[in-house]
Amino acid sequence: MRPYTASGGRTRPAVALDLLSLMTATGVRPRVSLGAEHTLALRICAGAAAVTVAEVAGQLRLPAVVVKVLLSDLMEYGAVMAQAPRFPGGGSFAADDQSLLRAVLDGLRRRL
Numbered sequence: 001m002r003p004y005t006a007s008g009g010r011t012r013p014a015v016a017l018d019l020l021s022l023m024t025a026t027g028v029r030p031r032v033s034l035g036a037e038h039t040l041a042l043r044i045c046a047g048a049a050a051v052t053v054a055e056v057a058g059q060l061r062l063p064a065v066v067v068k069v070l071l072s073d074l075m076e077y078g079a080v081m082a083q084a085p086r087f088p089g090g091g092s093f094a095a096d097d098q099s100l101l102r103a104v105l106d107g108l109r110r111r112l
Contacts, residue, residue, distance in 0.1 A: 012065075013072030019057075019064055020085035022050040023071055030077035037062065041070045045080045052085075 025046035034042070037060065044056050057067040074080040 013068040015072040015075050015082070017053050017068045017071060017082055018085055019052065019054040021053050022083040022085065023053060023056060023080050024050050024083070025080055026078060028078040030074070030079050032077060037066075038070055038074060041067065042074055042079055045071075045074070050083065 023045045025042060040060055041056055044059050045051055053067060053071060054064065056071065057064040060067060062070075071080060071082070075082060
């Protein structure tokens with residue numbers, strides 16, 4: 001199946017989501033019939049306290065933009081909610097936050 005079939009060909013979510021947005025299931029069951037990908041995304045969100053959009057995309061093996069559409073749909077149904085990403089130090093990420101960038105670089109170097 002082609003990835004964009006899961007989102008009905010849509011490439012823009014109704015709700016803006018960051019790759020690091022934290023998704024959690026609300027426990028509300030959608031009143032509409034869900035497709036297989038929506039159901040899997042909801043199951044992933046329900047299986048953890050919070051999961052990022054990027055993690056859901058990785059587990060579903062779908063492009064992030066498709067997963068954003070799926071999660072946006074689930075948000076509209078009330079089945080999941082999103083929280084803004086949290087960064088070390090409690091602040092928001094700035095492009096010049098060198099401590100975070102160094103930590104990412106160090107982690108990449110250890111893996112290579």
